[in-house]
Amino acid sequence: MDILLSIPILIFVPMLVSVLLLSPFFTSNEVLVRRFAKSVFVFHFLYSLCMLLFFSPSNPYICKIDLFGMDWIQSLGIKLLFKIDAISIIMCVLTSFIFMLASISSKFNIRKNHKFYYSMLFLLMSAILGIFTSGDMFLFFLFWELEMIPAYFLIGGKWRTDDNGIYDVDAKKSAMKFILFTFLGSMFMLLGILLLHYYNYAENGILSATFSDISEGTIPKGIQVLIAVFLLMGFGVKLPVIPLHSWLPDAHTNAPTPVSMVLAGILLKTGAYGIFRFNYEMLPYSFRVLAPILAILALINIIYTAFVCYAQTDIKRIVAYSSISNMGLILLGLAANTKTGLSASVFHMVAHGLVTAGLFMICGIVYLRFKDRDINNLSGIATVMPRLFGFASIIVLASIGVPLFAPFIGEILTIIGAMQSELSVVIKFAALFSLPLLILSSCYMLKFLHKSFTGDLKEEYVKVNDISMHEFTVLASILAGLVIFGLYPNAIIGLIG
Amino acid sequence: MINDIFNILLPQFVLGALILLLLILSMFLSPRQYRYARLISIIGIFSSILMLTTVQTEPQYFGLRGAVMSDSYTLLFEFLILMCGFFVILVTKNLVKTIKRNAYSFQALFLTALLGGMCIVSANDFLTLLVSLELMGFSTYFLISVSKGYHSKEAAFKYIITSALSTGVFLFGVSYLYGITGSINFSDIYEYITNNETSVIYTIACVMIVLGLASKLAVFPFANWIVDVYKGCESSVLAFLSTIPKLALFGIICRLIVFPLGNSFELTFVIAILSLVTALWANTYAIREKNVKVILACSASANASYAFLTAGLVSVYNLSTVIFYLICYAVMNISVFAFLNIYGDKNSMYVNDFKGIFHKNRGLCGAYAISIIALAGIPITSGFIAKIYLFTAIANSGLIFIPFLLMLLVLTVVALFYYLKILLPLFDECDNKELLPVMKPAFSQKFVLYICAAITVIIGIYPEILIELCRLIAYSI
Known part of the structure; x- marks a missing residue:
């Protein structure tokens, strides 16, 4: 089993494929490249499933x-x-899954430079898997930096032949x-x-x-806190924690749909994973000291962003801000410093990864058909796209936190975990005050659903097609994941223990 | 005397003989035979490298009554200088073509600069150091002014003025040191300062000496020349200017800081503050700049300041990181300037001139992109390893230097911004792809670009051998 299921294959096969796609010897036939990339992604997902098994x-x-x-x-x-423990394997499978969905959904969103696009996608995947599996601080940092190059090109690249109008202008700026x-x-x-x-x-x-060799041991307490603060600033940008978040809405809005799915679904989780790996595991003392502050920041994330989100009119921005809000919840679960909190936040990482991927997919489908993302201009999509409406309503309900779906479990468990925390009253307060999230999220999400899908349809859009097979596959598999983990959360929580 | 020459000075003498040969040939051969000049200097460099094997390193050898010395440290630096010289000579093809009449004297001057660099590294007293500094300096003035036009002359003149001033400062420091210790020999001075109390005068002398030497690295008080000089200089000469003087000067500064100037704790702080100011100045200057050469000038100054700060915090470990950083940095820089040379040298190369050329020249632009990425310190290139390795040295030097490290780290973000500014236009979409220039480099230029990019990636993936070598050298000093 050691040779067949080994970590280097998991990480470096995408990197090799990336180099292969970049080389001039590989065919530049669009269909071939796409099918090749898709099959590699599917193979990789199956491989990671085997590793999970x-x-x-x-x-x-x-x-x-x-x-x-x-x-x-x-x-x-x-x-x-490289080391894969329980949390790593969950994140690896999630990464592989979301990337597979992103590659499937790339068909209609990417119209140019296929080789370069898929090559960058593979490189990004390799870097993210490296982050989740590395067992060494500097290796972690290497992959953390490596991920920037493909992310830049994916966000800022021009992947469409037609004129994208006002939205395309800022892509490079937001990538920068x-x-x-x-x-x-x-x-x-x-x-x-x-x-x-x-x-x-x-x-x-x-x-x-x-x-494994690093322990806080006898490092002076002040230095420990200093180190923890520096590390948290690094992870806080990725997570993002509120004052450091302003890159996120721009990047997510200007990126093409599959890239948004990847960014929101996986890339943000690397920040939470880093906090877990470094602060939670290696520097427990300083984490306990800083936990109340983190809980307050998480609370600000949750509540403030929810209000900001309600004011947005661009559907992709709504989803982007909602993901900041949800990342606050994940941070709160970590800050609770309890077993329940930890497993809740890992569970919520998975649940939220699936949900945002689905929501960005829906935004992408809407934008592809209607060339507009403003909820004030969109209306009556449900009359021409009933199947999309079905999926959209279910995924939106899931993201609000309706029982039966995974995010519900994540939210409830996080709050329970935070209430159990014995560190400080502040964390309990934060947990209590984050409860309005459930109401606020339903406000903005239902507004999104209501404004864009119901009402009268504009005449020029009468002939719009409903979702195609590719899009159906993506949305259905996300929905399957949400339902499976909603009904059987023990699949993840049991693994963490 | 003869013994000394055969024990340690053969490489220098071989190079000197080749210089004389080139000068004599320049009188007899017609300009049409300019091609052989490059060949002769390459032969000179290789025979000099071959002669490096005869140099005695274990134990340390002091020759010419203690005026020059040799150990594995000097040997490594001499080797690096010669290798950089080899690469730079390969790049000079276009330049030599334009100055046919002077090709032989150009190569002779170039070899003289290499000789100066080698003598600087192996100097063991301040007189030898001064003479070899001027040897390198004077040939550098002519190399800068070799290309046609007004700008290169202006650049050379500015370089002369700054160098003269800095030499004055350096000599001032040396005179104080002579006054205190009664000697100009490094070993004697080191012996004196370890056995006697030192005073403020000693500190002033140390600071002055380091300031005078560091002006060639474009560290703060004498940093302004770098912008004008880089603007007016031909790119193959820049490949020389950004590597060989730097290697030589760092070689001698590290030795000076360890031995004759090693007893002054204030010097460390002066160096730290100066290099921080340099890094601040250079990085912020480059933000609004649009000329590629000026941006690279700022990057050269900034990179020198990082290494200078680390060298100032004296320890063996730091020395090994500085050597590693210098090697990686020299390789990247030669490759960057080789690309600029291939692209076609102009006085003002603006960022937007490079728009979209990636689509027509994938291989060349790819290699260039690797080098720029390495300068920015992004992984799987040697720049990433070098930067991390250098910064571990600062982090290990004590809590008091953490604010300095923090500033440097923040400044690398600024640096990333301007590196991306010169890199990203290459990949821009272009409406009319037929109009894009297709570069047709000579084999030698392509060779340098690709080899340097390949070395950059290989060190980035597998740095262990080179790091071990640097540690070995640093421990043997």
Whole structure:
């Protein structure tokens, strides 16, 4: 099993495929490239499912790559070490799944430069999988930085032949904004990593950067908090936590639909994963100190963004802000510092990843047909696209937190977990005050559904087609995931324990 | 004397002989035979590299009554200077074609600059250091002014003025140091300062010496020249100017900071503050700039300041990171300037001139993109490893330097912005793809560009051997 189901295949096959697609020797036939990419994505998903199937929490996958018998950088103790534990495997399967859906939905959204597009998509996937599986701080950082290049091109690229009108103008600017924000965050993170590496060596005497070798031990308390703050600033940009969030709505709005799905579905989760890996696991003391502040920030995320979201008129912006709001919930679950909170936030990562992917897909379908994203201009879509309306209403209901679907469990569990927290009263308050999210989210989401799908249809849109087979597949598989995890949450929670 | 020459000075002497040969040939050969000039200097460099094997390194060897020395540290730097010289000479093809009449003297001057660099690294007293500094400096003035037009002369003149001033500052420091210790030999000075109390005068001398030397690295008080010089300079000469003086000067500054100037704690802080100011100045200057050469000038200054800060925090570990950083940086820079040379050198190369050329010249632009990405420090290139390795050194130097590190890290974000500014227009969509220029580089230029990009990626993936080498060298000093 070790050779067949190994982590390097999981991570580096997408990278190799990316290089292959980039090379001039590969055919540039549009259909062939698309089908090839799609089949690789499907294969990768099946492969990750196999890994999940043979996974047991007591026996995580570990892989250490030796280059000619030496570590990667021996003098710093940096090793090419990959490790998949329970949370990693969940995130890996989710990544693989969302990327597969994104590749399927790319057919109508991407009309140019197919080779380059799919190559960047594979590279992004490889980088994200690297983040979720790396067992070494510097390796984590390497993949964290690597993800910026494909993300830039995917957000800022011009992937359509027709004129996209007003929306396309800012794509490059928002991609640049994304890169600068992320890079700034990652530089703070690097500072945290460097300090942690040095103090771990100075105090505990182990020259190593692997997660398992690092413990807070006797590092001075003040330094610990300092390191934790630097790390949190890095992850806070990706998550995003409120004052650092302004790249997100722009990037998500200007990216093409499949890329938005990936960004909201997976990329934001890397921030939460980083907080879990670094702050929660390695620096528990400082995490307990900072938890009340994080809970307050999470509360601001949840409530403030919900109000901002209600004021938006662009459907993609609504979904983008709603995802910031939901990421606040995930942060609250982590800040609770309880077992329930942790499993709730991991569960909500999955649930929210599925839901936002679905919502962005719906936005993309609407925009593709109607060339407009303003809810004041859209109306009566339901009369021409009944099947889309069916899917949209179910996914919107799921995102609001109606029982039977996964997000409901995530939200309720998070709040329960936060209420159980014994750290500080502040966290309990935050949990209590985040309850209005359930109402506020129904406000903006139902507004979105109501304004765009009901009412009178404009005459020029009478001949619009309903969803095609591809779109149906994507939406149906998202819906299946939501229902499965809604009915059987133990699939994820049981794995974490 | 003869012993000294055969033990450690053969590479320098071989290079000197080739310089004389080139100068003599320049008198007899007609301009039509300009092609052989490049060949002769390549032969000179390779025979010099071959002669490096004869140099005695273990134990340290002091020759010419302690005026020059050699150990594995100097050997590495001499090798690096010669290799950079080889790459740069390959790039100079276009330039030599335009100055046929002077091709031989140009190559002779170039080799003289290399010789100066090698002597700087192996100097063991301040007199040798001064002479070799001027040897390199004077040939650099002529190299800068070699291309046609007003701008190059202006650049050369500015460089002369700044160099003269900085040499004055350097000599001022040396005179103080001589006054205190009664010697100009590094070993004697080191012996004196380890055995005696030092005073404020010593600190002033140290600061002055380092300031005078650092002007060639474009560190703050003498940083302004770099913009004008880079603007007026031919790109193959820039490939020289941004690597070889830097290698030589860092080589000697690291040695000076460890030995004769090693007893001054204030010097560390002066260096730290100066390099922080330089980084601030250079990075913010480049934000609004549209000329590619000026942006690269700022990047050169900024990168030098990062390494300078690390070198200032004296420790063996830091020294190894600085050496590694310099090697990676030299490779990236040569590749970047090789691309500019292939593209066709002009005085003002604006960012938007490069619009869309990726679509017609994929391989060349890809290699260039790798180098720029490496300069910005994005992974799977050597720049990422070099940056992380350099910053670990600062982080390990104590809590008091954390604010400095934080500032540098924030400034790298600014740096990323301007690197992307020169890189991204390459990939822009173009309405009329037929009008885009197709570059037709000579084999030698292509070779340099691709080899340097390949080295950048290989070090980025597998840095361990080079890092171990740097550590070995740093521990042997």
